[in-house]
Amino acid sequence: MSNDLTRRRLLGGAAGIAGVLALGACGRSGGAAVAPTSEAVRRAEAARQAAGARLVTARLAPRPVTLDLGGPTVDTWAYGDSLPGPLLRGRAGDRLRVDLSNNLPADTTVHWHGVALRNDMDGVPDVTQAKITPGGAFRYEFTVPDPGTYFYHPHVGVQLDRGLYGVLVVDDPDEPGRYDAEWILVLDDWVDGTGRTPDQVLESLARSGTAMGGMDGMGGMGGMGSMTSPLLGGAGDVSYPYYLANGRVPSAPLTFTGRPGQRVRLRIVNAGSDTAFRVAVGGHRLTVTHTDGFAVQPQQTDALLIAMGERFDVELTLGDGVFPLVAAAEGKSGLARALVRTSAGRVPSPSIRPAELGRQVLLANDLRAADAVRLAPKPVDRTLDLVLGGSMGSYEWTINGKTFPDTKPLPVEQGERLRLRFSNQSMMFHPMHVHGHTFGITDGGARKDTIIVRSMQSLAVELDANNPGQWASHCHNVYHAERGMMVNLSYRHT
Numbered sequence: 314m315s316n317d318l319t320r321r322r323l324l325g326g327a328a329g330i331a332g333v334l335a336l337g338a339c340g341r342s343g344g345a346a347v348a349p350t351s352e353a354v355r356r357a358e359a360a361r362q363a364a365g366a367r368l369v370t371a372r373l374a375p376r377p378v379t380l381d382l383g384g385p386t387v388d389t390w391a392y393g394d395s396l397p398g399p400l401l402r403g404r405a406g407d408r409l410r411v412d413l414s415n416n417l418p419a420d421t422t423v424h425w426h427g428v429a430l431r432n433d434m435d436g437v438p439d440v441t442q443a444k445i446t447p448g449g450a451f452r453y454e455f456t457v458p459d460p461g462t463y464f465y466h467p468h469v470g471v472q473l474d475r476g477l478y479g480v481l482v483v484d485d486p487d488e489p490g491r492y493d494a495e496w497i498l499v500l501d502d503w504v505d506g507t508g509r510t511p512d513q514v515l516e517s518l519a520r521s522g523t524a525m526g527g528m529d530g531m532g533g534m535g536g537m538g539s540m541t542s543p544l545l546g547g548a549g550d551v552s553y554p555y556y557l558a559n560g561r562v563p564s565a566p567l568t569f570t571g572r573p574g575q576r577v578r579l580r581i582v583n584a585g586s587d588t589a590f591r592v593a594v595g596g597h598r599l600t601v602t603h604t605d606g607f608a609v610q611p612q613q614t615d616a617l618l619i620a621m622g623e624r625f626d627v628e629l630t631l632g633d634g635v636f637p638l639v640a641a642a643e644g645k646s647g648l649a650r651a652l653v654r655t656s657a658g659r660v661p662s663p664s665i666r667p668a669e670l671g672r673q674v675l676l677a678n679d680l681r682a683a684d685a686v687r688l689a690p691k692p693v694d695r696t697l698d699l700v701l702g703g704s705m706g707s708y709e710w711t712i713n714g715k716t717f718p719d720t721k722p723l724p725v726e727q728g729e730r731l732r733l734r735f736s737n738q739s740m741m742f743h744p745m746h747v748h749g750h751t752f753g754i755t756d757g758g759a760r761k762d763t764i765i766v767r768s769m770q771s772l773a774v775e776l777d778a779n780n781p782g783q784w785a786s787h788c789h790n791v792y793h794a795e796r797g798m799m800v801n802l803s804y805r806h807t
């Protein structure tokens with residue numbers, strides 16, 4: 314794509330979006346909406362740019378591919394010829410420039426999950442940019458302000474449930490790096506190319522209307538009953554034929570190799586669409602150091618629970634032998650796995666579930682923020698309620714009784730301390746994700762961008778409204794989001 318074409322699309326898209334927002338803003342509370350293309354967004358980005366920042370460039374070309382999952386081959390859409398997509402990596406403060414060429418037979422965008430970036434690069438169609446049409450191109454360019462483990466994926470339809478995801482690591486120039494090796498583990502629930510596409514799964518859910526934690530239309534094989542978890546309540550709607558670790562089925566696992574005694578930093582990303590994973594490494598304890606990119610007070614555990622959209626960084630000290638690294642699909646049957654090998658030895662059976670999975674299981678909800686990243690104490694200026702609901706008959710998922718785009722935008726003014734109160738009145742858990750910000754769980758909990766709200770539970774988080782624009786806030790179950798569970802956090806001019 315030529316630069317001219319890119320620029321034309323940018324300008325055309327921007328004008329269209331601004332028009333939509335201006336219409337939407339009339340008569341609502343507060344002033345007019347702060348558009349993604351506004352001066353306020355440009356100023357916020359300028360404030361992020363440090364002198365001497367590096368430019369990191371990359372290209373992404375989402376396209377139809379045939380992937381080998383380690384036995385099964387599937388026709389799907391992906392950013393490359395294997396899973397996950399290309400690893401993007403920079404340092405905090407760098408400017409990332411990613412040129413996307415859309416080689417898919419469908420519109421797409423890229424969302425940079427967890428990054429507090431400029432609003433017009435956030436990748437939400439019809440909110441922050443126009444969809445990138447087949448054959449079209451778009452240049453994403455933004456400063457990455459905070460170190461951590463992030464990932465990228467489309468924000469169009471249920472494309473995330475295909476092979477369209479990759480990891481973005483932002484290194485901390487000030488971090489000592491007290492580990493000997495770094496491994497990246499990306500978990501996924503897989504259906505595409507196995508007889509139905511994610512779009513067909515969505516149709517089947519909408520038709521059968523099992524919005525209260527039942528099975529999707531094709532489920533029920535294996536007599537699982539409803540997919541519930543003692544930790545979460547309703548745990549999923551979709552029966553997946555495969556669960557993947559770095560794009561591999563459990564019978565053909567990726568092997569991480571190291572030496573006994575080495576300290577490893579393991580970055581774990583749940584890129585799944587309808588599955589939380591319970592993760593453990595046989596014979597090892599895990600020390601959680603970060604979640605959603607931000608440091609926590611280090612906490613040891615046997616296992617951890619990671620919902621869709623969440624990330625954990627953990628450290629472990631390697632034992633001597635061959636160990637299963639298992640991610641069991643929470644409330645479902647099946648697992649993803651990789652192997653950890655530090656010496657010769659027999660490979661454990663693909664179905665083995667380490668005893669650690671049944672011991673202490675940590676949720677990020679229970680972590681404490683590290684001192685350096687804890688929100689400064691400040692009075693709350695505005696409290697916003699998000700009541701999460703589901704309607705059984707039509708597989709619709711609601712926030713404050715409405716489905717997106719009919720959800721009423723949540724107004725906010727720049728500089729405010731916000732409290733978001735999530736109240737889950739459904740029988741399913743919802744990993745709620747707020748774009749463009751990192752919130753703190755109230756009373757010193759972890760800094761995060763995606764938080765598990767369990768069935769029939771309430772939870773409050775706080776954030777500083779310091780990134781103007783229009784920010785999607787939604788459930789990271791892609792089927793819930795697509796069936797309505799999304800609302801915009803909407804900055805207003807004062």
Ligand SMILES: [Cu+2]
Binds near residue numbers: 744798
């Ligand atoms: Cu949900």
